[in-house]
Amino acid sequence: xxxxxxxxxxxxxxxxxxxxxxxxxxxxxxxxxxxxxxxxxxxxxxxxxxxxxxxxxxxxxxxxxxxxxxxxxxxxxxxxxxxxxxxxxxxxxxxxxxxxxxxxxxxxxxxxxxxxxxxxxxxxxxxxxxxxxxxxxxxxxxxxxxxxxxxxxxxxxxxxxxxxxxxxxxxxxxxxxxxxxxxxxxxxxxxxxxxxxxxxxxxxxxxxxxxxxxxxxxxxxxxxxxxxxxxxxxxxxxxxxxxxxxxxxxxxxxxxxxxxxxxxxxxxxxxxxxxxxxxxxxxxxxxxxxxxxxxxxxxxxxxxxxxxxxxxxxxxxxxxxxxxxxxxxxxxxxxxxxxxxxxxxxxxxxxxxxxxxxxxxxxxxxxxxxxxxxxxxxxxxxxxxxxxxxxxxxxxxxxxxxxxxxxxxxxxxxxxxxxxxxxxxxxxxxxxxxxxxxxxxxxxxxxxxxxxxxxxxxxxxxxxxxx
Numbered sequence: 001x002x003x004x005x006x007x008x009x010x011x012x013x014x015x016x017x018x019x020x021x022x023x024x025x026x027x028x029x030x031x032x033x034x035x036x037x038x039x040x041x042x043x044x045x046x047x048x049x050x051x052x053x054x055x056x057x058x059x060x061x062x063x064x065x066x067x068x069x070x071x072x073x074x075x076x077x078x079x080x081x082x083x084x085x086x087x088x089x090x091x092x093x094x095x096x097x098x099x100x101x102x103x104x105x106x107x108x109x110x111x112x113x114x115x116x117x118x119x120x121x122x123x124x125x126x127x128x129x130x131x132x133x134x135x136x137x138x139x140x141x142x143x144x145x146x147x148x149x150x151x152x153x154x155x156x157x158x159x160x161x162x163x164x165x166x167x168x169x170x171x172x173x174x175x176x177x178x179x180x181x182x183x184x185x186x187x188x189x190x191x192x193x194x195x196x197x198x199x200x201x202x203x204x205x206x207x208x209x210x211x212x213x214x215x216x217x218x219x220x221x222x223x224x225x226x227x228x229x230x231x232x233x234x235x236x237x238x239x240x241x242x243x244x245x246x247x248x249x250x251x252x253x254x255x256x257x258x259x260x261x262x263x264x265x266x267x268x269x270x271x272x273x274x275x276x277x278x279x280x281x282x283x284x285x286x287x288x289x290x291x292x293x294x295x296x297x298x299x300x301x302x303x304x305x306x307x308x309x310x311x312x313x314x315x316x317x318x319x320x321x322x323x324x325x326x327x328x329x330x331x332x333x334x335x336x337x338x339x340x341x342x343x344x345x346x347x348x349x350x351x352x353x354x355x356x357x358x359x360x361x362x363x364x365x366x367x368x369x370x371x372x373x374x375x376x377x378x379x380x381x382x383x384x385x386x387x388x389x390x391x392x393x394x395x396x397x398x399x400x401x402x403x404x405x406x407x408x409x410x411x412x413x414x415x416x417x418x419x420x421x422x423x424x425x426x427x428x429x430x431x432x433x434x435x436x437x438x439x440x441x442x443x444x445x446x447x448x449x450x451x452x453x454x455x456x457x458x459x460x461x462x463x464x465x466x467x
Contacts, residue, residue, distance in 0.1 A: 007125050009183035011134055015141040016176045017081055021111045023145035024169060025053065026304065027153025030297045031162035033419075035284050038162075039097040042416045043283075043427075047407040049402060050279060050414045051216060052101045056108030057115070058396035059208045063201040065116035066248050070196055072126070073117040075390040080113025080181050085173030088210025091121040092166035103166070112392070120388035123376045135376070136315020136369040144308045150278065153296025195246040198325070200237060204248060207233035212397075215404035219412065253386055258389070259378040262452035263327075263371055264394045269445030270331060270367055271398025272340060273438040274360065276406040277303075281341075281353075281433045286430055287419060302354055306361025307368070315369030323370035328449040333359050335442040342436045346428070369447070373388050374452065397449025402438070 028035075028050065036046045068076040080466055084107050091103030122134050156164040210230025217223030241247040254261055283294040304467055316324055337359030341351070372391055379387045409430035 013179040019145040026149025039107035043410040058111035069097040077117040084110030088169035115392040136312035151296035154294035197248040266449040267394040269455040273442035275402035302357040310365025315438040318370035333363030
């Protein structure tokens with residue numbers, strides 16, 4: 001699959017970094033009750049421990065993808081790993097929720113630098129006939145991080161406290177840095193010499209912040225105003241990008257490219273309907289069912305383990321079988337798994353919950369690699385930085401929307417009260433309403449996935465010539 005030592009090193013470094021970020025996120029989901037107990041946090045503030053990372057990632061992914069086009073993907077990937085590792089140390093030592101959330105913000109910037117470059121580098125160095133397999137390996141390590149997170153996080157939280165989760169990141173980050181410095185000599189900067197659109201980046205970040213922060217404030221009236229401000233900023237950003245000589249996002253990549261547009265849309269709906277599942281089930285298992293963190297983490301591991309196992313095979317299959325069909329089948333299974341979770345009660349047997357997680361894991365595993373392969377194979381090589389940035393943007397957009405929905409239901413049914421046995425019924429209602437909304441979003445994603453059209457045989461000519 002990888003013909004040169006450098007290609008193998010690139011895949012290994014991308015895979016290790018791609019493990020680091022989701023591991024942190026999924027392990028924190030299990031540790032939220034412990035964090036809330038130490039700092040006496042309500043459910044909405046606990047949601048920000050998760051959401052701050054995703055919001056900042058979303059604001060920075062596209063600008064970082066453009067910077068990687070201008071100055072080199074390896075350089076941005078390297079600095080992102082350094083920042084994420086340092087921010088993990090800050091979060092581990094945080095004496096208050098404010099500094100903990102600040103650490104998560106800095107992790108978000110580092111994560112944006114990592115995810116806006118890792119997929120693009122692999123797309124650059126791997127020929128089209130093996131690209132799906134390479135992407136499948138990297139995405140499998142994402143799911144390995146998701147798999148290890150709840151289990152390791154639960155054990156670490158039970159044995160040493162939640163801070164140990166962040167300390168584990170440091171040696172992993174150092175391994176990635178060593179790989180980048182010693183094993184990867186190449187650099188990829190397909191737009192070197194062009195100008196960076198700083199004004200567009202600021203307006204873009206403001207638009208994303210307004211839209212997504214506003215969603216987290218709904219139903220408060222202030223949330224509506226933030227969303228309106230974000231929408232106006234987004235309109236101004238699009239107008240600016242059409243006129244500037246060196247745009248942050250070359251909008252021509254979307255023009256007439258139905259596969260690219262609908263594949264990205266399907267990815268956003270997929271993440272929007274699945275990201276908060278681990279958070280909601282962690283709260284359900286620990287509060288409603290009364291399980292300790294380590295047992296809750298062991299149960300939640302079922303879904304990402306299946307994703308990790310299936311993703312490489314699905315990616316390899318998408319090199320020869322139409323990705324649209326594989327991804328759509330996967331998202332249909334994901335929808336079925338979410339529908340089962342709508343009916344959770346305090347008496348729901350574990351076998352029922354595990355069956356739901358199995359469906360989610362299989363469905364997600366069949367969706368993600370083929371969908372990413374379709375996105376990256378539908379653009380010219382000079383747009384791989386933008387395409388990689390859009391993959392990460394759709395991921396972060398969906399994740400933040402997923403958390404915004406969960407936080408909205410918390411706000412509506414629980415309010416700012418701390419989670420106590422008295423409001424466990426309200427917590428369960430929040431969980432079930434969230435899953436109803438997620439099922440609807442996932443159903444829309446199925447339609448977008450199926451409507452994307454033909455992918456195999458439709459790659460740009462420059463990719464076909466690589467074969």
